[in-house]
Amino acid sequence: MVRVPDALLRHRVTVEPYLGDTAYGPTYGPPVPNVRALVAATVRQVRRASDGREVVSTAQVITAPGLTCPPGSRVTLPDGRVTTAIATAEHTAPGLPVPACTEVSCE
Structure with a gap:
């Protein structure tokens, strides 16, 4: 399986x-x-994993x-904004010459 090249991943999060959830949040x-x-x-519309809205x-x-980022995770973007993961998708295409990656849609 071909991974997305590191040279294309220019940001750090x-x-x-x-x-x-616990009794304290x-x-x-x-x-x-x-x-x-x-x-x-x-800006794009996505379906929330928890309830489908x-x-x-x-x-x-x-x-x-392979990134572990379930919906509800906190993600700090390169500009310092802290956001919440709405949905995570693993993109693979076995046998095709396209890179595998993880996509996280954030609020």
Whole structure:
């Protein structure tokens, strides 16, 4: 499987994986700093993974395959904005000459 080339992943983001809710609110795993990514700050509609509703994503983050970023995770973008992951998609195309990657749609 061909991965997205590191040379295309020009940005760095920090991901705090969502672990679940407690009596004190949401809990997150340890931050994963300096994740290589390509960030597009565009507005698009996506389906929220938790309930299937259509919501607006204001940033899309492309990373190498295998990123652990479940919906609800906190993502710090290169400009310092902290946002929440709405949906995560693993893109693969076995046998085709296109790179595999992980796409995270953020609020």
